[in-house]
Amino acid sequence: MKRLIASIGTIFMLATPAIAQTTYTCALKEAGTSKWIPAVLFVGHNPANDRVVISDDIVLTFNNRKPIEGQVVTENNKRVTFSWEVKIKDSRGQTARMQYRATWVKAAKRMNVVATPFGYANGFQGYGSCQVASR
Incomplete structure (x- = not known):
């Protein structure tokens, strides 16, 4: 796990320009077993230009x-919500798109993440x- 965090962190830091930004380095737990x-989720956010860079083992894979x-998607005094899309390929070679939303709840200091496959109403959750x- 430490090696995964170090490698994702290195890639993430090299991919983001040296500008003022807020970074979120999150340890997440899934409410289920979908994987x-x-x-581990890294989010880099530059509020000056609303640039967001996401890195995790799913994105890198x-x-x-x-x-x-x-x-x-949303930024106010209570929360900031980030959104991104990942094109995936399952074990049978079928491709799909997964929509991710991560919400940082400022008062609770908690990140809530939802992954929803396009075309489906339900999804996967973690925090x-x-x-x-x-x-």
């Missing part, structure tokens, strides 16, 4: 070992705590 909620761009840093 579509990452154990399905995006050529590179972080992915996301977007801010956890994050180390938040501004640089």
Whole structure:
């Protein structure tokens, strides 16, 4: 697990430009066993231009070992919600798209993550705590 965090962190830091941003380094727990909620999630957010960079083991697996761009859906005094999409391939070679939303609840200092396969009403959920840093 430490090696996974170190490698994701290194890739994440190399992929983000040296600009003022807030980073969220989150340890997540899935409410189930689907494995579509990452154990470790990195979110880099530059509020000046609303640039969002996402990295986790799912993104790196399905995006050529590179972080992915996301977007801010909501930002206010109570929360900030990020959204991104990952094109996936299952064990049978079928492709699909997974929509992710991660909401940082500021007062609770908790990240809630939902992964929903396109075309389906239900999804997968997870939650956890994050180390938040501004640089």
